[in-house]
Amino acid sequence: MQTVKEHLTNVSQIAASNGEKIEVGHMTYVAGLLHDSGKLSTKFKDYILQSVNDATYTPKRGSVDHSTAGGKILFEKFHKHNSNVSLRIIVELLCNTIISHHNGLTDFLSPTGTSTYLRRLKDKEIDNFDEIIGDFFNEISSLELLEEKLQHAEVELKSALYRNHQHSKSKDPNITITLLMKYVFSCLIDADRTDARCFDENINSLEQANNGNDFNLYYSRLIRHLDLLNKANTSKSRVDKLRENMSEQCEVFADRPSGIYTLSIPTGGGKTLSSLRYAIKHAIKFNKDRIIYVVPYTSIIEQNAKEVREILKDNKNILEHHSNIIENEDDGPYENNKTYQLARDNWHSPIIFTTMVQFLNTIYSNKTRDIRRFHQLANSIIIFDEVQSVPVKCIALFNESLNFLTNVCNTSILLCTATQPALDFVDKKLDKIDGEVVSNLSEVTKSFKRVEIIDKTKHDGWSTGELVTFINENLNEETRSILIVLNTKTVVKNLYKRLRQTKDAKVYHLSTSMCAAHRSTVLNKIKSALLNKERVVCVSTQLIEAGVNISFECVVRSLSGVDSIAQAAGRCNRHGEVSTKNVYVINHREESLNHLKNIKTGAEITNKILLDKKYGHVKEDLLSPKIMSLYFTNYYTELQNKLEYPIPSLQDNLYELTKGSNKYKEHYRSKSGRDFPLALYSSVKTVGDYFQVIDQKTTSVLVPYGEGADIISELNGELAITELSLVLRRAQHYVVNVYDFELQKLSKSGGLVYLLDDKVIALKENAYDLDFGVSTDEEGKMSTLTI
Structure with missing residues (x-):
């Protein structure tokens, strides 16, 4: 003992x-x-x-x-x-x-x-x-x-x-x-x-990865891959040359000291590999501990991590952290939960892919499982892929965390997106942005123009039936592939049901109700069909907009923020196959955005910009940096009372509670008759209790898709700490985050099973559908798609 x-x-x-x-x-x-x-x-x-x-x-x-x-x-x-x-x-x-x-x-x-x-x-x-x-x-x-x-x-x-x-x-x-x-x-x-x-485990110390050696090896492998890529592209397109140029700019920029930098490569500009080139070179020069990619959705972690693993030839040390499989490991005495707590991954890996949710939870959640990773952010390089996806209510807290990481923790920050948000415009802003990697951004943006944005909005909006007709009319020999991106899962599902009757076309559906492995399977099928020049229609929520390397000949985007339209446009004519292709902006009358107020606000601002363009008040292209800056300035101005995470029930905000509210000191004085005796008075537990990146609480549920069924069986057995750690890592690909109302429906219908002393929730087979993912309304069909 x-x-x-x-x-x-x-x-x-x-x-x-x-x-x-x-x-x-x-x-x-x-x-x-x-x-x-x-x-x-x-x-x-x-x-x-x-x-x-x-x-x-x-x-x-x-x-x-x-x-x-x-x-x-x-x-x-x-x-x-x-x-x-x-x-x-x-x-x-x-x-x-x-x-x-x-x-x-x-x-x-x-x-x-x-x-x-x-x-x-x-x-x-x-x-x-x-x-x-x-x-x-x-x-x-x-x-x-x-x-x-x-x-x-x-x-x-x-x-x-x-x-x-x-x-x-x-x-x-x-x-x-x-x-x-x-x-x-x-x-x-x-x-x-x-x-x-x-x-x-009767060992003297846990094995510590020598990340410095890893980074040197990674650098040589990445450069070799890029050299082979350049040699293979003997007849380089305009886009290929631009990608190569920006990759080289990232290599040179890596010599700059730690700071907060922006990388505003247009969509389809090779952002993942260019940012990786910067990060590895920077890590070697400044002896950084790790590289952390923060992405907006779990849907793109697997794709990006797989690409990086293949290029760097390392399947062991590149970690994907999608969700917390064990939801309630902090509950109960430590001695009763030790195996689960010790099995958690503490981000020792040299390269980590995680989500914005997990990043912000690491700093502001009060769960020990989350905050345990905070110190691993120090002396690291953090790449925020599609940084415009920071939730509005978290802007002030996000900016403070970046200021702290850069100024105190010697962390280098790279804000990557084609649609840079105005994070230095808001009241609680970034202390400083030290520079933009792309030296001639305006010219690069013009050179990358591959689409025409066509305003097809109308006064009474589009019905699903009208949209079906429009898609069938535009699916022809000239346009063999169409992507439709809508704002809600309900309209996406309804449109898919109508469109899958389309003759002579393969129709696919994507949403966050599907686990990462499932979405990956569907995306691979789409890519294969596109490569074979088959007729393809894909109906998706906005998850396809961020970082998914796929190219359609036409895109239809439901009215939303300019940033989302730009991201959807990045899936059209992505590699500059032809000079320009069309991206149609429509307004879908069956979408209910009353519970998606930020999307609704973004759509309203975009609509005003489209009207100004229609009447000649705005001349610039909708996707230009100038319009993007105008959009975000208006967007944050419209939502300025939400940027510090307001909590109406407390009549306060989490930013104020993080530093300490003078109002509560007055409350203490009136109750006790004396001044508060401490120098510190922050309400840090209350912040953790209220803080959640997604407005509606979600729970991670393991699904029986593919290998997920085997993992569910393994978690039913006895596992040592090391075995459990490995199983939990594998399980990341087979998890769906479901809302509370969905969880209640699944529980009521008997669609759930509880594992590991009720610490892991899994779905039964009849609660998962191979067309739509998690199924709460009808029995799932596990045989409609070949896994």
Whole structure:
């Protein structure tokens, strides 16, 4: 059995190593050294002995609190009578990470004007507390060592604040402190889980990837691939030459130091490989730890990761992180959930593909499974693919996270899209954008022109029947492939049902109700049909717009934001096969956008721009950088009251709660009759409780498509930690995120099965359809498509 001293020593050292990446190693060392000091109590020792000797012993959750004691030691020794404000901040920050390391950070001050934090550190009685203090300073550390570490930590705090505020003097330091606390918390959580896993598996330390060697190998393989590609294209098209030129610009740009840069390559311009070339070269030159691709949808992770794996010839170390398969691993005592918690991937890989949801959850969710990855973002390169997809309500929080990562964590940020959002226009803006990779952007955009945008909107809108007629009329010898992108899954499904009766054409359907592996199968079938010059019709939601390397001869796009129209246009004549092809913009009268207010706002602004073009008030092309800037400026102005994540029930916003609300301090004063006694007053737990990137809560459900059925069977058996980790990685391709109302329907119809002590939810076969994916209204058909 591992002793408490061994565990605290190991965790403090691992946490210090994690913290050193951003020069906060003394902070993280103290957090690691104190986090489990409550285990020194006689009561906890008795609890462990009883658990070992009696397999039927199931203590009540929280019956033995071993996390409060470490925070209480620090608080009583270094906060009570200390007038040094910066040292008090350090102690308050560290105490929160220590007392919260099993259940997520707690509020310093809650919206109710109360403080669970203070109750635990000042008022809660700890059994055998004097014994714990004595044993800690006799066996684990000296008071002098803690004092020395905290003095160094004070310097670390001031340095971090200076680095994040040198570009923005008006920035509130409290939001920086909150993000720094989350970083320290991440270091502690990962160190605690890492040491526990090493002990459970009887190894000295987990294998650490030498990413520097990987990047050198990756670079040589990428350059070899590009050279072969260039040699193969002996008769290069205009688009091929432009792609090659921008790839070379990315190579040169990689020599610039860490910062926030934009890469505004037009759609179809080879953004994935160009950004990869920049990232690998930059990682080698500046000794970066990893490259993280953040994409808007799970639908494109598999495609991009597969392409990168094939080029870099590495199937082992390139991680795809789509969703949290285990939804509720934070629930219940740690000892009862240890296997699931230790099995989670903590993003050690050299190249990671993940979603915007997972990126933002890593920083703002209060789940330990998410925040454990935060420190891995430091000293990395983060490429945001289609950055315009940042949810409107998250704009302010997103910008603050990028400022912190760049200024404090030495992270390089690349904002990739053909439709750059005006992130430096909003009130809570990016501190600075250090440059655009493409040197002659206006000329490049004109040179990349491959489509004509044709306004086909009409006063009363288009019905599904009219759209079917229009598609059949335009599907001919001259136009053999058409992509239709609509705003809602319902109209997509209805149109597909009508169109699949079309003679002499293959008709396909794509939506987020299908798992990634399923969508990949359908996309491969579409690509094969396109290659064979067959007649093809594809009906899709907007998931096909971001990063899917596919080219149709005609695109029909339902009215939406200019950025979405531009992305849809990127799937038309993508490789410049002919000079120009048509993209038709229509307005579908059967689409209900009342619950999609941001899409509705974007569509209204686009409609105004189209009207201005119609009457000659606007001369520029709809896809020009000037129109894109105009669109986003109007879009964010229209939605400015939503950019800081408002919570109507609190009459406040999550941005304000992240740094701390003065309103709650007043509430505390009126209730208690005294000033709030802490320097920090952020409501970090409340932020985590309310924060969700997608407006409606979703749950990850494993589906029985293809290998998914085998994975469901494997999760029904007994798996060791390492085996479970591998199975969960494989399962990423066979997951669909379903809304609560869908989950309730599936549960009511008996379409769900629960695995791993109810921690994983899976679908039964009759709840998944090979045309539409997750089926809540009718029995799914698992035989209509050859897998």
